[in-house]
Each structure stands twice: as structure tokens, then as C-alpha cells.
Amino acid sequence: MPDIGHNVSLRERARRIRRHALRMGEVQGQGYIAQALGVADVLSVSYFHALTYRPEEPEWEGRDRFCLSIGHYAIALYAALIEAGIIPEDEIESYGGDDSRLPMSGMAAYTPGMEITGGSLGHGLGISVGMALGLKRKASKNFVYNLFSDGELDEGSTWEAAMSAGSFGLDNLIGIVDVNNMQADGPSTQQMNFEPLKPKFEAFNWFAQRVDGNDIDALVAAFDKARSHPEKKPRIIICDTKMGRGVPFLEARERNHFLRVEADEWQKALDIIDAEPRQ
Amino acid sequence: MRRSKYIRPAWLDDAGLERPNAKTSAMIASIEGPDQRTSPTPFGNALAKLAETSPKIVGLSADLAKYTDLHIFAQKHPDRFYQMGMAEQLLMMASAGLAREGFQPWATTYAVFASRRAYDFICLAIAEENLDVKICCALPGLTTGYGPSHQATEDLAIFRGMPNLTIVDPCDAHEIEQVVPAITAHKGPVYMRLLRGNVPLVLDEYGYRFELGRAKLLRDGADTLIISSGLMTMRALEAADILEKDNLSIAVLHVPTIKPLDEVTILQEAGKTGRPVVVAENHTIIGGLGEAVAGALLRGGVMPAGFRQIALPDRFLEAGALPTLHDLYGLSSQAVAASIKSWL
Numbered sequence: 320m321p322d323i324g325h326n327v328s329l330r331e332r333a334r335r336i337r338r339h340a341l342r343m344g345e346v347q348g349q350g351y352i353a354q355a356l357g358v359a360d361v362l363s364v365s366y367f368h369a370l371t372y373r374p375e376e377p378e379w380e381g382r383d384r385f386c387l388s389i390g391h392y393a394i395a396l397y398a399a400l401i402e403a404g405i406i407p408e409d410e411i412e413s414y415g416g417d418d419s420r421l422p423m424s425g426m427a428a429y430t431p432g433m434e435i436t437g438g439s440l441g442h443g444l445g446i447s448v449g450m451a452l453g454l455k456r457k458a459s460k461n462f463v464y465n466l467f468s469d470g471e472l473d474e475g476s477t478w479e480a481a482m483s484a485g486s487f488g489l490d491n492l493i494g495i496v497d498v499n500n501m502q503a504d505g506p507s508t509q510q511m512n513f514e515p516l517k518p519k520f521e522a523f524n525w526f527a528q529r530v531d532g533n534d535i536d537a538l539v540a541a542f543d544k545a546r547s548h549p550e551k552k553p554r555i556i557i558c559d560t561k562m563g564r565g566v567p568f569l570e571a572r573e574r575n576h577f578l579r580v581e582a583d584e585w586q587k588a589l590d591i592i593d594a595e596p597r598q
Numbered sequence: 599m600r601r602s603k604y605i606r607p608a609w610l611d612d613a614g615l616e617r618p619n620a621k622t623s624a625m626i627a628s629i630e631g632p633d634q635r636t637s638p639t640p641f642g643n644a645l646a647k648l649a650e651t652s653p654k655i656v657g658l659s660a661d662l663a664k665y666t667d668l669h670i671f672a673q674k675h676p677d678r679f680y681q682m683g684m685a686e687q688l689l690m691m692a693s694a695g696l697a698r699e700g701f702q703p704w705a706t707t708y709a710v711f712a713s714r715r716a717y718d719f720i721c722l723a724i725a726e727e728n729l730d731v732k733i734c735c736a737l738p739g740l741t742t743g744y745g746p747s748h749q750a751t752e753d754l755a756i757f758r759g760m761p762n763l764t765i766v767d768p769c770d771a772h773e774i775e776q777v778v779p780a781i782t783a784h785k786g787p788v789y790m791r792l793l794r795g796n797v798p799l800v801l802d803e804y805g806y807r808f809e810l811g812r813a814k815l816l817r818d819g820a821d822t823l824i825i826s827s828g829l830m831t832m833r834a835l836e837a838a839d840i841l842e843k844d845n846l847s848i849a850v851l852h853v854p855t856i857k858p859l860d861e862v863t864i865l866q867e868a869g870k871t872g873r874p875v876v877v878a879e880n881h882t883i884i885g886g887l888g889e890a891v892a893g894a895l896l897r898g899g900v901m902p903a904g905f906r907q908i909a910l911p912d913r914f915l916e917a918g919a920l921p922t923l924h925d926l927y928g929l930s931s932q933a934v935a936a937s938i939k940s941w942l
Contacts, residue, residue, distance in 0.1 A: 426726075427727055428726075428727065434698070435694075435698070435727075436722060436723070436726055436727060438722075439722040439723075441687075442691055442718075442719065442722060442723050444691075445687065445691025445692055445694075445695070445719070445723075446691045446692070446695040446698070446723055447695060448688070448691065448692050448695060449691060449692035449693060449694055449695020449696040449697075449698070449699075449703075450695035450696070450698055450699055451695070452680065452692065452695065452696060453695060453696045453698065453699025453700070454699060456656070456696075456699070456701065457699065457700075475687070476687040476688065476691065476719070479683075479685040479687055479688035479691075480688055480692075482683070482685075483682060483683065483685065483688055483692070486683070
């Protein structure tokens, strides 16, 4: 873990995750940077509050599994893995290049800490169901976290997985949905209306919570409740996030699924992030 | 057979016409011939036995345990069986997850559902990661009279293009019993075409031993070399017996592993001069064993005295009784023998 001292706040972790992601985005000049900025708070709470892991031993059997279903969010997860000390920070400049451990779409075979290959959307939750069943077979007390997107709610396979998790009573599975309401063709709810979402998961026998995914305190409370909830049910944390969060001129872009950012704008974005008060 | 749905079958109105008496009957039609020896549920028995000494084995099905013989395993090892419901995508995703946690999942469904519906999940969640999942599927090729919804006539074509995937097409119960321990020892994804229920016993009489990735010559002959897999090997052997009465000597090379293909043995046998090659497979003529062999021959510079395929046509096939359909499409022993005779 980068030596930035003890008792670093989750807000500071989130700020640094945003910073790593922006620096990777700058390498390519474009990318899924708005999603990374939006989900940074969720990743901060995941990696610096909720998850059990050993940075020096990414495949330690006693770790909680964190599965990234949304392969194109790799830039966000790499930023969190860098902040967690699983990937060295100096690999940022290799992002998306030849002979890199950080390809544009996340794959288990390339990157330490990347549990599954995402990207063919709608796979992650079902794989996580299998991992959760496997952990129970091993009498493990660890959790499987699966981060997926509101766009993946369009995939039928997501609901096959959701129904089975409820049916199996997988209380060691914690789903995290990033509802940033933006997918490739535009606002997610306008492509295929998935609302009302919380009652849907409740109807599938999940313990469901919906929180502001950019409110660290709310996220901490939700993750704590998800882990300690007594019912034998899978847990879902529906996180409403803002695309581009923390960089106002990127938040304001209308079609920001795949952002093209001008060369001079990266430094402006970093300056905004760096000007945030350290907490 | 198939005609306008607005034309009634003529024999219903004309007492002078012969009434067809063949019945489609159950989904999984029997492929055994009259008086053929059979063995019950060889896959289920073999897996249940193997699991006694291999704790990593778990079984999953998508509401077809009974129809893939996995119910035998489930009865013996109920705590190691997962019912995934009628959800083949989930079946493959969950198998991937269990494999990630160190288990060896055996996932069963029908071949149509694995190859058509769950392709992306097998490809990305399992094969791309080279995960140790065994996918065992009933109703391969033309083994049901229920029509295209259940006839996996192109499963090999679909799966041959998938990197990392080993593909096995066993012939009979004797072979299935040997395939199960062989593929558990192979680390990586395997697609196995499954014959279930009372499965014919043929290859024990040939002293046959299955070896993953190896083709085996079951009988030699000077007039034609049949290269076959799956149930077409028993048809080829029966056809060879029929043709022997016409003083024709037919060699049969059984190729149970479709991928990786045993090109060395195929080139060696096909390279023996003077006899044409006939590839017989329970699969569409496109993209299966026939084209795999043709490619190997061309790449290997081996030109046999003729090359023919006995395979299903590039069409959606008819519904009806399986023996009728096997005659119609040239897969029955009599039809195989007739085709070969006509080509000599």
C-alpha cells in the first residue's frame, strides 16, 4: 500500500482513486473516465472499509472476492488496486498500451486483483453466484462482492443470477449496482426502464438498500448493514452515482459514456481534484 | 416429409395408402438397434463412482438432470449437486465461479442449449480463462425427432472455433465410461457429446481403449476408409459388416476427440494408397469432423483416392421418428452401406 500514512480518510482514498483514474485516462486521451469518477467513492468504501485482503498476496484464500462485471470500468478498479497497493503506481503510464498489465477491458489473466473477466456484460453476477456457492462449500466466511452497472440490468442473465442467488439464500454475496443512468446509447432508464429497482431485488428475495453512491457516510452504513444483516439472503446495494463526479466540467458533459477529453483538460481536471480539501 | 401445413397427410383420407406406424415417442429416442447390447446410464454411473474419490467434483444441471443421467450422481452425492433451474446461461456462469474456487463442475443440459443459448458464457466465463469445467450435453446432432428446437446439428461447428475447448464425441457406453475419468484428469474445459439412458455397447468387442486426443483404427480394410465419431462409428462398423457380404473390405477409424484432432493418425491412415476416405458424422456437413479432416488432409499434403462426407444436410431437419430420420438423412447403417457402395 502506498505509504500515505495511517488513518487516511475514505474521502482522501476516493480523491486519490479519482486522481489515478484521471492519470490513466490522460495516457489514452479518452475513455470511461466519467464512470471511474462516479464510482470512486464506492470503490474507496469497498477497498478501505469493507473488504478483507492482503495487497502482497492477491490470491490469498482468506480474501473477500471483488468481481468486476463491467469490464470497461477497469480504469476505475485499476485506480483502486493501485491505491490498495496491489498494483504499483508507476504502471499507470502503461494503461491500455502494448505489453501492459492494465488492458482497457478488465481480464483476470492480465491483472493482479482482477478476479474475473468482465466486459461481456451480464456475466459477473452469475459467476459471483458460483463463487459464493464455492465459498460455502469450503465453509469460508468471506464475501463475494460483485460490481455491476445499471446497463447490465437489461441483460437477462443478470436476472437468472439474481433469482438463483435469492433461491440459494446466498448471504455471502453482496451485489453493488452502479446506477449512473448512462449507457452507450444514452440515459439508462430511457434505453430500458429498470425502475423500480429496489422492489425488484426484494421480490427476488434479496436484502436491498438504495443509497447515494457519492455519499461516503451513507455507503459505509450500507456496506456495514449488508455485511451484518441477519437474514439468509443475498444483499444488494443500489448506488446512485453521478458520472464525472468531482470534476464539474466533466459532470456537465451530456453524452459521457466514452469521454474524449482535450489534452489541456486533463491537467485542469487533476488541478480540480488536487484542490479538494484533504480530509 | 415436411410440406405445407395446410395439406393433410394423404393416408388419412385414402385407405389404400400405407399407414406410417413409426412413432416419435420420447424426447430422447433410443438409438439402439434390434438385439443390440446396451448398458444403462454409463455417464451417471461413471461420474458418481469417480466422485467417490475426487471431492472436487460437483454436478450442475439446468432442469435436465434426469435427461442427462446426472440424476444418478445427484442421488449418490446430493450435497454436491446444484439445480440451476431452466437457466443455461446461469449454469455456465455458476460453473465458472465454482471452478474459480477450486472445484471441478460437471454441467449438463441439452447440446442445443449449451451451444446456441449459452455460447457467450462458455466462451468468455469458462474457455477464455481455461477453467476446469466439463460440459456434458445430451441430444447431440440428430438424436431426437422433436425438430430443430432440440436437434443440435451444428454444435461441433459452433464449438470447434472456441479456443482452449476440448471436444469429445464418444460412440457407446463402453467409451463413455472411459471418457469420464479421462477428461477429469485433463485440466481445462471440455465439451462432451452425451448418449444417455440405455446406451449401446459396441466397442468392448474391439478391445478398445479411449485415449483423449487419439484416433483408433477399429478394423482395417482395403476398399474404403471410414473416419467417424460418436454414434456414427457404430453405424460405420455395422455398415462394414453389411459390405463385407459384398466382398468389400472397409476400414473404420474412430475419432472420438474432435478437438484437438489426431491429425497424425488420420494422415497416416488416409495416406495409405488406393482407398477413398469417407467421413461419417452425426452433424451438419458444415464445420464438423468432415471439414476438420479435409483441412488436415490438405494441410498435410495427403490426397486420398476420393473424399466423401456422410453428414446431415445444411437444413433445419424434420420432426418424426428417429429411425425414419436416420434413413432419410443417410445416417442408418443400411444408408451408410448403400452410400459407400454407390461411391465405389
